[in-house]
Amino acid sequence: MVESSALKSWISYDEANHFPLENIPFGAFLDPKENKKACCTRIGDKVIDLSVLEHERLFDGPLFTNLDRHVFCEENLNKFMELGSAYRKEARESLQKIFADGSSILSEELKAKVLFETADVQLLLPVFIRDYTDFYSSKNHAYNVGCMFRGPDNALQPNWLHIPIGYHGRASSIVVSGTEIRRPKGQVSADKINPTWSQCNRLDLELEMGTFIGRANPLGDPIKVNDAKDYIFGYTLLNDWSARDLQVWEYVPLGPFNAKNFASTIAPWVITPEALEPFKTPLPEQEPKMMPYLQDKDLSSYDVSLDILIKTPKLDAPHKLATSNFKHLYYSVAQTIAHHSSTGCNMSVGDMLGSGTISGPEKSAYGSMLELCWGGKEVIALPNGEERKFLNDGDSIILRGACKGNGYTIGFGEAEGTIIPAHDESYYTA
């Protein structure tokens, strides 16, 4: 028997639970009974109110002891994020001490105030997202999409191997897991000349990872690629819903707009670099060699297994469509930060950078239905005999992410969204 290296907590959970004492994710919640919002973490199936621990001065490391303000009695993590990575690490250590097996730091009275059953609270969008940028960092995904549109010989654009291509996204419509997704309407054009008004009939998901920025740079001053990791607060699951039929008509020459801005779904938990450190994995060597401003001496990602599951009204249980991995990237997150800021563009605390759809080399690892149905040429068979190319009304997509440790799991929870029907025409015309 291999001895488990897992930490032990006085909160019980099993080895597959996403939130062991090694994880310490950060989020925000609403206690509906008290109508109170606060920052939280989670251990096992318990949501933990950080504002009470802060009020009781149980964050007793040197940084928090000398802090002149409260940061957890907030409806999002931004005030905590602004403190910087040293505070995040210290808060993590305090929490691992308070909840360690054998610790008697919390009285029974305090336990009753601090611990919530997950089912009894509402998890909120964990971060006020300042600016949202979406990259295109998976070579398999860029190649697959390029093959569909231009054939295998010209699949990658000439710039793709030199620049971590990205574009500005819509921050306001990023929602937390569980929020219903209204099917959009828009202009579509089969011949790319004559458009018609239609509901989106090629509604897709995109499996991505979102990176939250926790440190700002002044406008005008780039972030060096080898300093970029210190600007990362943490990571979350991201489903960048896409209206493929709207996209092909609108995107020349300024890029995707209405095809993306109706909604993006993230998981309620932010997973820290500290929790992911044991799962760091190098990325493949880049050829051609990057320009100096992109030469990342620690070119790496994390070995996070990423599942896409679909649930239809007729399916008994969610069905796995694909399994990809956060390591299937060509560009590191640090390279995207360095490129983004290389013009002097200022990153803000609360910015979210999407990785772009993460596809592995095999079909079973493709990160979008566009790729799984190969642009609509194939069908995706479900175990109950149903078929899909894109999403129907009533379908739910669930993203899950997890790292397998020795005797424990570092999980990302879920990012779930269910498609509800498009509005009728009375919503559009007087």
Next chain:
Amino acid sequence: MVESSALKSWISYDEANHFPLENIPFGAFLDPKENKKACCTRIGDKVIDLSVLEHERLFDGPLFTNLDRHVFCEENLNKFMELGSAYRKEARESLQKIFADGSSILSEELKAKVLFETADVQLLLPVFIRDYTDFYSSKNHAYNVGCMFRGPDNALQPNWLHIPIGYHGRASSIVVSGTEIRRPKGQVSADKINPTWSQCNRLDLELEMGTFIGRANPLGDPIKVNDAKDYIFGYTLLNDWSARDLQVWEYVPLGPFNAKNFASTIAPWVITPEALEPFKTPLPEQEPKMMPYLQDKDLSSYDVSLDILIKTPKLDAPHKLATSNFKHLYYSVAQTIAHHSSTGCNMSVGDMLGSGTISGPEKSAYGSMLELCWGGKEVIALPNGEERKFLNDGDSIILRGACKGNGYTIGFGEAEGTIIPAHDESYYTA
């Protein structure tokens, strides 16, 4: 002699002043002596502290009288904007009464607290800009750029006459007039295959108008085109600085990114729909006819003359490069709001929508140096013998906007920015 229809104020100013009693722009300022930030308006050359008037309960209309909170003791206008258009109109009426010729509402003591010389204060970014979207609504500009890249026969993309094309921009790097603009560096490629690292050598301005959103719609629910005007808080001058050489290499397939995200400059004043109402002007009929969700029954813009001036270190005075007009649009701002939200995308209070570069039909009305030098094929001659195609270090660009009334001017002030040299390589590599 034509009798002037101008209102009279006890603050004196001449007919050409941008800020008569008819205007009542909104902004925010820092009083450096007291280190105090507050919202403000301007009459003639006086900046007026609205927080003091609010504290003294001089906004005495029914809405403000019953308001349970202060909105002007803030470093931006967002809290005021959130109140909605009825409050904006009431505040305007109160200010026109307080500062009308003959009014004795303000004691001498209060006047000393409320009035500042413009030169004694620092004007701030007037709005916390939530999401920034840039449109492409001037047909002349889209046609000119298309001619350069694809020739006159295919100048307009097939989608252009059907969709108000737009893309998500970078909100964090929008700065107020007077902020220096650091020349960016980035990847450029003469052959569009092999890139090199370079400072931007085709640094350009874009003459635009920015529209501020003052009302939110819930995610999922579109804004009808004929309701869209009530979502507009006001307008400002916008210079969307552009790195043309970075843009041509990076923009396929996801649109402009680093070419735009280093900075955009706005004027410090927001001009209201009420001030602009006398200058409303219909836009030309649209052919082909718009789809129903874009059929604007009041298809219009405003007759605002827009000047681009350049100042070089060797020029004695700013030199006018072009004069365009806010009426040189194909799509109305209401149509851009309806299109943007047609997917259900939620507008937020504080969003800014750029019009896109506004070019008139004549060369003297082109809104960018790219057009004025026709992609680098011609030179722009300055009166002292200097020549330009794009911007040199040390050059300043000043945008000005004004409407000519009967005996008065409704002005937008200025949006000014000066180019400072790119950073050396030590800023990019360890």
